[in-house]
Amino acid sequence: MKIQTLEDNYLITLVGPPNSGKTTLFNYLSGKNYKTVNYPGATVEYSISKIQKKFNIEASILDSPGIISLASNSPDEQVSIDALYSHPTYGIPDLVIVTVDASQISRHLLLAKQLIQSKFKVIIALTMVDLLQRKGFNVSTSVLSEELNCDVISIDGRSGNGVDELIKVAEQNLQKNRITGAEKPIPFDSNVKLEYLLDLYKEIEQIECKAISKVVDNGKQIDINGANKRLVLLNNGLDRKINKLDQTSLKIDKIMLHKVWGIVLFFLAMAITFTSIFWLAQPVMNLVDKSFGYLSYEALNILGNNWYGSFIANGIISGVGSVMIFNPQIIILFLILGLLEDTGYLARGAMLIDKPLSKIGLNGRSFVPMLSGFACAIPAMLATRTIPNRRERLLTIFIIPLMSCSARLPVYALLLAFLFPGDKEWIAGITLAGIYLLSIISSVSVAGIVNKLKNKIITDEDQSSFILELPTYRIPKVSNVLNNSYHSTKAYFKKAGPIILVLSGVIWFLTYFPDYNPKINTVNLTREQAGELQSSTRLANSYASGLGKIIQPVMSPIGMDWRVGVALISSFAAREVFVSSLALIFKVAGDESTLQSSMLHEMHKATIGNTGQSLFTTATIAGLIIFFVFALQCMSSMAVSRKETGSWRLPLLQFFIFTSTAYLFTFIVVNGLRAMGIN
């Protein structure tokens, strides 16, 4: 075992406002060789890494969520600030590197000043100096350093300029602090007086005035302060120029934030996002499907038709494969979300949708959590921590399970493939878009109803607020987006994978045992028919069937039988298990075609009991889709909802309200369609 020296334990935390260049610097120092850690309560995962050897410093570096002040305004800021004072896993930082965007120096110095006042060991990394220079200004790090009484080094985390110097200074500070001894940072009083903030800004403006100078054409610099003494008006003019906005961003915003076009483009962007999930993924999905079908076939061939052959081929490979098929769709969804975030559009989306959402008791800040809800409800619920108002936050958590999460995709894709086979795939795509729309409409209606019920369901009241920075548009770095979606997808499968594997095993066991070998009369039957009769007789005598008969009374009113019932019950652990359960119950595997097509083949043949009536018809498939739109079939979401809201009240209400609504609507749809003659 490697013995950790004291130096090994140095922790340097990167702190700074959003978009000040923390992650860029972090990536440069870590060489992307990091592990993501779940920052307690952060919407995204944050990373910790040892600083690369070539920098000659024995320390770990922790990236952190952006904050603008030490006084928190929302639960996520509170967690970030608490973790800064003492991270639950890594403790108090030995050194804090504050990133300060030089082109927005007055705003970004606020946090730096507060950290210094609170007696953190601080050095400042001045970023975006190139942007300041482009505006025609220069900044003196020595003046800043003197005024702030801490080291200031200008860097560019993209090229690595100045980073060596930064690390050298960090090392010196660490050594110095080790001698002077650690002093605990002083907790920051959240109820700061407005006068304090006004004074702080005044102080910062004076520092800014001393440190910033204007570059004139011949390369000489004019001190703003000197000019100020001579001509007050000129100083004003200079000041304004330093606050000049990025002109490209402004031009894009003329359209993106336009009163009419802004909202049109907003809905267009959302529509493209969701349809592309389906179109882009299709070819890859077919490939995955084929490979698993082949694997399962080969496994059965090699291992033989006995219990372990069946367990591997049917239980494991088909079970896991029927869910893996949807991997491409999930990756694409994360990819698009990452792209939207990195360009800076998500903040605009939140602004555009704030007013409509506030009408139904939500907030513009509910937008990003709701959007993430299309990937997975769990990170989405965590993301609601950015909503300062508790009532709005609880309401957002309440409706998130209605957003069409990626776990539903496998189910919809299978059911739609059944309804619209082969050449009608494009109709399936449109129907899927319709399902997404339905999920949005239903979540919005539920929010409206719950909001109207005033305090019946959500009892908290609080001041509502929406203050959000709209960052300059940036061209997203493809490697960053790819990296992030890789991490999100991995996290998703880590979470879902074990459940799917275990449940596939359980369902396989229930459908295979008690290993009943029926004697059947094979006279007048083809080999294929005989095989089918045998497997259906086996299933009818299995443990699963015994369990299924208990729930038959619940399934009959919605036109389905116990086999669908068993699959539905198992889907309450995680929705995608529905598909693998169906695959097992209808004994897919053993032929060379794709998993999905042999599954669809079996589903087409399935009848209810001895009635000869088809089990899967347009009516029952539509009913199943409706069931999945509404029902809360995800134990992990309920657990997170419990944790985020502080009691079982909300998750239980969610469960009963959404699931009974699902059953009711399924009943109406199935029987309504039948009454209209659509079977």
Next chain:
Amino acid sequence: MKTAADLKYGETGIISGIDGSHPSSRRILEVGFTPGQEIELISKAVFNDPLAFSVRGTIIAVRKNEASCIKLL
């Protein structure tokens, strides 16, 4: 009295003070709306709410109700 909520599209104004009785006044100050700063109305969302202002070299979106606590000269 004129407030930031009264600005027209593209109009600028100089902040004279912040109404400290408004619950959001602290955050308004923290993001950079301080007396003496020049702000400009960059955009209004549908239904004219929220409003986006340029302040200290960035754009901040603020609800109309909250913008009304930013008093102008």
